[in-house]
Amino acid sequence: MKKSLALVLVFMIVLAALSIFLYTWKNPQQPDEPDIEDGEGDGEDEEELSFSDSVDWDRFRGQGITINVYNWGEYISVDEGDGEFDTNAEFEKLTGINVNYSTFATNEELYAKLKGGGTKYDIIIPSDYMISRMINEGMLEKLDFDNIPNVEYMDDTIDTSYDQNGEYSVPYMWGVCGIIYNTTLVDENDDFETWNILWDPKYMGSILMFSSPRDAFGIAEKKLGFSFNTEDPEELAAAAEALKEQKPLVQAYVADEVFDKMGGGEAALAAYYAGDAITMMEDNPDLAFAIPREGTNIYTDAMCIPKGAPNKEAAEMYINFMCETKVALANVEYTCYSTPHTEAFEYLDEETQNSVSYPSEEVKLTGEVYRALSDQGSRLLDEHWTDIMSSGNSNPATVIIFILACVAAIIVVNVWKHNKKKKIELEEVELR
Amino acid sequence: MNKKSKFLAFPYLVWMAIFIIVPLILIAVFACTTKVAVDPVDGHRLSEEEIEAVNEAYIEENGEDAEIPEDLIPQKTVFTWDNLLAVSTYMPTLINSIWLALIATLICLLLGYPVAYIISRIKVSKQKMMIFLMILPMWINFLLRTYAWMSILENNGLLNKFLGLFGLGPYQFINTQGAVVLGMVYNYLPFMILPLYSIMVKIDGSTIEAARDLGAGSPNIFRRVVLPLSVPGIVSGVSMVFVPAVSTFIISKMLGGGTNMLIGDLIDLQFLGASYNPHLGSAISLVLMVFILVCMSITNSLDDEEMEGVIV
Numbered sequence: 217m218k219k220s221l222a223l224v225l226v227f228m229i230v231l232a233a234l235s236i237f238l239y240t241w242k243n244p245q246q247p248d249e250p251d252i253e254d255g256e257g258d259g260e261d262e263e264e265l266s267f268s269d270s271v272d273w274d275r276f277r278g279q280g281i282t283i284n285v286y287n288w289g290e291y292i293s294v295d296e297g298d299g300e301f302d303t304n305a306e307f308e309k310l311t312g313i314n315v316n317y318s319t320f321a322t323n324e325e326l327y328a329k330l331k332g333g334g335t336k337y338d339i340i341i342p343s344d345y346m347i348s349r350m351i352n353e354g355m356l357e358k359l360d361f362d363n364i365p366n367v368e369y370m371d372d373t374i375d376t377s378y379d380q381n382g383e384y385s386v387p388y389m390w391g392v393c394g395i396i397y398n399t400t401l402v403d404e405n406d407d408f409e410t411w412n413i414l415w416d417p418k419y420m421g422s423i424l425m426f427s428s429p430r431d432a433f434g435i436a437e438k439k440l441g442f443s444f445n446t447e448d449p450e451e452l453a454a455a456a457e458a459l460k461e462q463k464p465l466v467q468a469y470v471a472d473e474v475f476d477k478m479g480g481g482e483a484a485l486a487a488y489y490a491g492d493a494i495t496m497m498e499d500n501p502d503l504a505f506a507i508p509r510e511g512t513n514i515y516t517d518a519m520c521i522p523k524g525a526p527n528k529e530a531a532e533m534y535i536n537f538m539c540e541t542k543v544a545l546a547n548v549e550y551t552c553y554s555t556p557h558t559e560a561f562e563y564l565d566e567e568t569q570n571s572v573s574y575p576s577e578e579v580k581l582t583g584e585v586y587r588a589l590s591d592q593g594s595r596l597l598d599e600h601w602t603d604i605m606s607s608g609n610s611n612p613a614t615v616i617i618f619i620l621a622c623v624a625a626i627i628v629v630n631v632w633k634h635n636k637k638k639k640i641e642l643e644e645v646e647l648r
Numbered sequence: 649m650n651k652k653s654k655f656l657a658f659p660y661l662v663w664m665a666i667f668i669i670v671p672l673i674l675i676a677v678f679a680c681t682t683k684v685a686v687d688p689v690d691g692h693r694l695s696e697e698e699i700e701a702v703n704e705a706y707i708e709e710n711g712e713d714a715e716i717p718e719d720l721i722p723q724k725t726v727f728t729w730d731n732l733l734a735v736s737t738y739m740p741t742l743i744n745s746i747w748l749a750l751i752a753t754l755i756c757l758l759l760g761y762p763v764a765y766i767i768s769r770i771k772v773s774k775q776k777m778m779i780f781l782m783i784l785p786m787w788i789n790f791l792l793r794t795y796a797w798m799s800i801l802e803n804n805g806l807l808n809k810f811l812g813l814f815g816l817g818p819y820q821f822i823n824t825q826g827a828v829v830l831g832m833v834y835n836y837l838p839f840m841i842l843p844l845y846s847i848m849v850k851i852d853g854s855t856i857e858a859a860r861d862l863g864a865g866s867p868n869i870f871r872r873v874v875l876p877l878s879v880p881g882i883v884s885g886v887s888m889v890f891v892p893a894v895s896t897f898i899i900s901k902m903l904g905g906g907t908n909m910l911i912g913d914l915i916d917l918q919f920l921g922a923s924y925n926p927h928l929g930s931a932i933s934l935v936l937m938v939f940i941l942v943c944m945s946i947t948n949s950l951d952d953e954e955m956e957g958v959i960v
Binding site for chain 1: 738746798802823902905914918921924946949950
């Protein structure tokens with residue numbers, strides 16, 4: 217038995233070693249200093265592009281500076297072994313500044329981390345409403361735009377009201393929210409350009425909603441004709457009522473699970489973001505995307521420098537680098553979101569330029585940006601959300617029943633213990 | 649125990665102080681405090697109207713576009729029972745989590761007990777193999793295993809496809825409370841079997857033989873010999889399953905479809921939700937801890953009694 221166990225273990229180790237070997241053999245590690253051929257062979261479009269000399273890139277070379285960058289996961293172009301543009305490596309090569317790159321999954325995670333202190337970041341890339349919250353709380357540093365000349369390429373038709381005077385942030389990517397639907401599972405005569413479709417009883421059990429309260433509330437608010445940023449208790453209550461009404465129709469409240477569920481045909485309708493919709497449509501051609509005319513969320517993720525960043529000027533150089541046409545183009549091609557960079561947009565192929573990632577002016581006009589809610593507002597929203605999520609599977613009477621059951625259990629155990637002790641004592645007496 | 653071996657416990661004591669005692673105190677402190685706006689002059693607590701008035705006065709003084717500086721109204725941390733009282737709103741969710749965790753623990757016990765007994769009675773060499781096989785799934789990441797259940801239970805997942813071959817279904821498996829309990833049982837079953845096994849393997853076979861020699865039938869042997877001797881295993885198995893099950897949040901998120909909110913999700917929401925509210929989050933955690941303590945003391949009181957019985 218022991219021998220067979222050892223055999224199994226050896227077999228598994230060999231298997232693991234073999235797979236590691238095959239992996240490295242197929243994807244040879246890039247040498248630390250990429251040679252010239254590697255650096256230039258980035259595909260046709262980029263070959264024409266080179267870095268501008270808008271700033272003195274060599275200013276910090278040789279000083280051993282390291283900047284800490286904190287970004288969303290899968291949100292920057294990296295080289296996965298097929299010669300794609302590696303943003304951070306290129307920046308290090310160009311400027312001699314080291315990049316320490318880490319990622320987060322939600323704005324709230326980023327906020328909790330910065331609020332908790334301990335780690336110093338030079339660059340963060342939060343979304344609109346989180347940026348305005350951080351500005352309100354004095355968590356961001358004003359940018360020195362003399363160090364970021366490339367900001368001139370930014371598309372000024374994009375709503376940046378989250379940063380009213382444009383002093384704290386430079387947009388990185390933007391996009392819109394809409395409805396993804398599976399054309400084989402829905403009645404194509406239905407009107408998908410309205411949020412009301414997510415309340416259609418016909419699609420009971422095949423609707424996916426956002427699991428983040430802010431996004432879910434946003435949809436209900438737009439359906440009822442309110443603003444995304446309403447803090448009126450009555451409007452919030454009405455939105456909560458609408459979400460409660462919708463709950464029996466909803467299959468699940470999701471975040472990234474939407475990729476599997478829509479890709480695999482598990483659900484028919486989902487509210488999600490355009491950039492992700494394009495990724496899903498590549499996997500499943502039956503999917504389509506519609507932007508409701510009641511207005512939708514236009515979101516922007518923008519680069520900011522948090523208060524107390526150790527290397528502010530090097531960080532501004534990084535922002536300027538990210539706004540280089542070549543870099544912005546590589547990043548938008550990698551992520552499939554929408555770029556605010558006007559020149560990089562020109563380099564995209566026509567199909568992409570006309571895709572759902574770049575909606576019409578009309579959509580941009582009816583769209584609205586999330587702004588930070590006040591503390592009371594977000595607390596109220598959270599309370600409503602908890603109420604919606606926990607409604608229907610328990611009622612207050614269970615609390616009393618539970619407490620009674622606990623008391624009963626304690627009494628029973630003690631009585632039983634007492635009786636048994638007595639019995640044992642009696643037995644002992646008898647034995648003597 | 650001599651002084652030298654006590655000295656060896658010192659590193660753990662330091663570890664415990666830093667990573668267990670201090671965080672517990674911090675949770676208690678957070679749960680009993682809150683931040684309030686106070687008047688910069690005399691330090692009394694400001695009402696919402698007063699805060700509004702201060703902000704408006706500032707804007708009037710400095711023009712429409714002026715940004716209100718953060719330190720215009722100082723904040724102070726004060727002691728309060730409000731957070732703990734607010735937890736009462738979430739009681740139904742708390743009870744629901746305890747209820748689901750209890751069911752999962754009971755199922756784990758019913759499934760795990762016979763398995764642990766059977767493993768403890770077979771040949772020693774085979775026992776190792778069986779335990780190894782039981783632990784094998786735990787080599788795979790917890791999230792991946794739960795994710796796999798998602799694709800099994802989905803409406804057009806493996807299970808419904810299989811049932812479809814016989815013309816049955818599709819049934820609604822995923823996004824129900826049943827799926828959440830299944831996820832708990834699946835993930836925590838080894839934590840029930842292991843302590844049960846390690847206690848049962850110590851039950852001497854000759855004890856059972858002696859009982860049989862004295863004329864006890866199988867039901868009697870189980871009730872009067874095996875069960876009392878295995879109570880310590882039951883108690884530690886129950887706590888090792890119940891405690892993580894009651895505070896889980898990822899299982900309900902993935903298999904419950906987000907519609908079956910558990911207390912773990914609620915705590916998660918306080919830290920990573922729309923409003924960052926560590927005070928309320930800590931208060932909920934504290935109340936949860938009290939409930940777990942009550943449940944555990946009930947189970948433990950069973951154990952104490954039985955141990956006495958065994959000694960006598």
